[in-house]
Amino acid sequence: MYARPDARAPLYTIGGTGISAAQRLEALADVPLPELLRLTEAAARKSSAEGRGSPSRKDLGMLMVALRMRSEDSEGRPDFAGNSREYRDRLAEVFRRTNMLDDERKRISSAGRRAAGDIVREVLTSEELDDYGLMKAGPSERVREARKGMWVPAEVQKVVRTTPATDANADVLRLTQGALGILSRISDEAIGGLTDVERDTMAVLAGRIEDRAYELRMKATPDDEDA
Structure with a gap:
């Protein structure tokens, strides 16, 4: 059993150091949904306060993937692609509670989605990515290639x-x-x-x-x- 997350600690240390994204997500699976939503809101606020390059965006991305896993897509699978109405409504409510201006909300949510996209590539196999209709290259890899x-x-x-x-x-x-x-x-x-x-x-x-x-x-x- 992995350690329950401490809201004061960066979530990419959940369960200890040197563990995989899948293990961190396993630790988050035990967190009650209301607390998971609260942690996501807190990570979004912290990411906004810290500005570009904030390590809290890793937290936000990890939490967004954890929320996707609490929702189902149209085929009854965990919504790793983030397309279900349930997931989107929950995330929209999280950002609504931050009271961010529209431009800032778009910027932070986009940054979180990019981090989430990278994490999804860590936890899914190539075959699973194909099943979800997702590209093999994550957002960060696509940026590197674009450069x-x-x-x-x-x-x-x-x-x-x-x-x-x-x-x-x-x-x-x-x-x-x-x-x-x-x-x-x-x-x-x-x-x-x-x-x-x-x-x-x-x-x-x-x-x-x-x-x-x-x-x-x-x-x-x-x-x-x-x-």
């Missing part, structure tokens, strides 16, 4: 490549892929060389890009979320 250049999954590249140029949809796909290619040219080193005013301007522009990307994704997959 190497214009990276998109092979199946996406195939659709873009094979859509007839005369098809109006081809412009939508190629423009989106082109935008990704342009953004991939901006290096971390280049950002580091900006002045304070330029960095503030870059932050505003990046926020507009993030907002538009979110809108496009929701239009393309209205029932989807980062998973």
